[in-house]
Amino acid sequence: MNNQLVIIGAGPAGLSAAIEAARYGVKVLVIDENDKPGGQLFLQTHKFFGSRHHMAGVRGFQIGENILKQTENYNVEFLLNTVVWGIYPDRRVAFAEEGKKKGFVFGENILIATGALEKAFNFKGWTKPGVMGAGAAQYMMHVNRVLPGKKVLMVGSGNVGLIVSYQLVQAGSEVVGVIDSLPKIGGYQVHAGKIRRLGVPIITSHSIVEAFGFPCVESAVIARVDDRGKIVPGSEMEVVCDLICLAVGLRPFNELCWATDLEMRYSKEFGGFVPIHNEELETTHEGVYLAGDVSGTEEASTAMEEGRLVGVVVAEKMKLIEKRRAGELKKEVYERLRSLRSGTFGEKRAREKEDIFRDFASRGTQCIF
Amino acid sequence: MYILNKLPNDGNDGILSLERIRRLPGYPDESSFEKGPVVVIECDEDIPCNPCEDICPSGAITVGEPITNLPRVDIRKCNGCCLCITICPGLCMFVVYKNFSDTESLIYIPWELSLLPEKGTVAEGCNRRGEQVCRVRVEKVIKAKKLQKTSIIAVSVPKKYFEIVRSISY
Numbered sequence: 001m002n003n004q005l006v007i008i009g010a011g012p013a014g015l016s017a018a019i020e021a022a023r024y025g026v027k028v029l030v031i032d033e034n035d036k037p038g039g040q041l042f043l044q045t046h047k048f049f050g051s052r053h054h055m056a057g058v059r060g061f062q063i064g065e066n067i068l069k070q071t072e073n074y075n076v077e078f079l080l081n082t083v084v085w086g087i088y089p090d091r092r093v094a095f096a097e098e099g100k101k102k103g104f105v106f107g108e109n110i111l112i113a114t115g116a117l118e119k120a121f122n123f124k125g126w127t128k129p130g131v132m133g134a135g136a137a138q139y140m141m142h143v144n145r146v147l148p149g150k151k152v153l154m155v156g157s158g159n160v161g162l163i164v165s166y167q168l169v170q171a172g173s174e175v176v177g178v179i180d181s182l183p184k185i186g187g188y189q190v191h192a193g194k195i196r197r198l199g200v201p202i203i204t205s206h207s208i209v210e211a212f213g214f215p216c217v218e219s220a221v222i223a224r225v226d227d228r229g230k231i232v233p234g235s236e237m238e239v240v241c242d243l244i245c246l247a248v249g250l251r252p253f254n255e256l257c258w259a260t261d262l263e264m265r266y267s268k269e270f271g272g273f274v275p276i277h278n279e280e281l282e283t284t285h286e287g288v289y290l291a292g293d294v295s296g297t298e299e300a301s302t303a304m305e306e307g308r309l310v311g312v313v314v315a316e317k318m319k320l321i322e323k324r325r326a327g328e329l330k331k332e333v334y335e336r337l338r339s340l341r342s343g344t345f346g347e348k349r350a351r352e353k354e355d356i357f358r359d360f361a362s363r364g365t366q367c368i369f
Numbered sequence: 370m371y372i373l374n375k376l377p378n379d380g381n382d383g384i385l386s387l388e389r390i391r392r393l394p395g396y397p398d399e400s401s402f403e404k405g406p407v408v409v410i411e412c413d414e415d416i417p418c419n420p421c422e423d424i425c426p427s428g429a430i431t432v433g434e435p436i437t438n439l440p441r442v443d444i445r446k447c448n449g450c451c452l453c454i455t456i457c458p459g460l461c462m463f464v465v466y467k468n469f470s471d472t473e474s475l476i477y478i479p480w481e482l483s484l485l486p487e488k489g490t491v492a493e494g495c496n497r498r499g500e501q502v503c504r505v506r507v508e509k510v511i512k513a514k515k516l517q518k519t520s521i522i523a524v525s526v527p528k529k530y531f532e533i534v535r536s537i538s539y
Contacts, residue, residue: 047458057420190459192383199499343415
């Protein structure tokens with residue numbers, strides 16, 4: 001089995017790369033550990049921001065359906081229920097299919113598009129049933145069709161916390177409050193406005209201290225935090241809830257990158273360690289590319305653009321499109337990425353990316369597998 | 370919920386003040402409200418987003434370049450068709466018909482909860498904080514078929530609340 005492009009992760013980044021590469025005739029194999037491709041897109045019931053090109057105003061799961069349909073039009077091969085556990089220097093990708101065979105596939109080019117993981121936050125009682133990540137709550141609602149809790153305390157007011165709170169209200173839960181230890185709401189005002197109109201309070205400068213209840217969560221104690229992040233004694237307060245959702249950030253799902261010995265760097269803006277890469281998203285190992293949240297947690301629209309970019313880069317490398325045409329296509333993607341990384345929220349990410357590209361350039365020659 | 374609502378939150382609770390909203394380029398001036406149903410855009414952040422501009426059939430909404438501009442509205446062109454309400458990912462667009470009757474205004478609100486009120490329902494009108502401010506009557510329900518799955522409900526409110534009521538609870 002020899003593939004021109006092996007993609008690890010069938011989320012928005014991986015699938016966009018697969019479609020773009022296959023469009024020009026690249027032989028693509030996509031590997032994912034889930035039983036269905038699409039990644040987190042199928043958990044997103046809200047409409048996406050962006051421009052027409054990013055299908056703005058269309059809901060995430062519909063974008064997912066749309067790109068899955070496109071993979072059917074091209075010759076994209078899938079290997080599902082399969083975990084990739086290593087990438088060897090001779091470009092063998094080691095995989096284990098659930099309950100079945102283990103093996104290797106060769107990839108002339110490899111794309112790591114493993115996405116991001118939810119961060120956890122520990123406090124007394126955080127191991128009780130009823131404390132879960134916001135993404136887990138989303139998964140229960142939208143995939144398992146189970147209401148994860150009737151009274152919910154959301155910890156974290158970033159976009160994930162705000163959006164999942166809204167979805168919980170839509171699903172019939174009562175969100176007793178969204179708390180954030182910072183003095184400012186982290187996410188978009190419009191997302192905050194949606195839940196505020198429905199009567200959900202957002203309390204800044206507050207953190208969770210402890211979860212009570214046996215065997216499951218029955219209440220939580222929250223308290224005010226001062227500007228140094230310390231709990232203000234005497235401000236503790238008990239809130240009745242049966243679900244505590246943690247929406248305290250995401251980090252790149254980078255374990256495979258470490259195992260592949262890619263050079264990494266810490267990025268506060270991107271939530272953790274990211275592999276150092278250049279503008280074409282190639283890592284310090286030639287032929288190993290990144291796309292999506294693993295190259296720095298952002299959101300699905302940038303992930304899809306990064307995927308498309310890698311698709312073009314690989315097609316060019318395989319001499320399936322002319323250099324000039326590839327140049328044009330890449331320029332279009334860079335333009336759209338620039339627009340997605342604009343504004344108060346996006347500019348910081350744009351600067352961080354530039355920094356990573358500079359870091360890559362300063363490291364000199366790449367390691368050749 | 371009510372306990373948490375009483376906590377002080379440093380004036381930073383995710384709500385735009387009316388003074389601020391009135392200064393937005395997507396907010397009609399006082400006289401424009403008199404002419405008929407007009408769009409009200411409560412969008413105050415430089416998010417890269419412009420589907421409202423694309424969907425508006427009469428070219429009343431402009432975002433332009435860069436895409437992080439706030440939407441501007443040309444009230445002369447707006448006929449209150451409500452298409453923008455359904456596309457906005459931020460659900461921050463409303464259509465307000467101030468002079469619906471002598472005493473009442475009509476407010477079109479995006480609605481995404483599964484429980485859709487019926488025409489004629491009397492409900493509590495809520496402000497941007499979710500606080501109940503007055504009685505409202507549901508005059509129209511436009512169900513989402515293909516409308517990006519966002520339904521629209523139109524409620525009549527006492528005229529003095531036309532800038533206040535932005536949600537209902539029932």
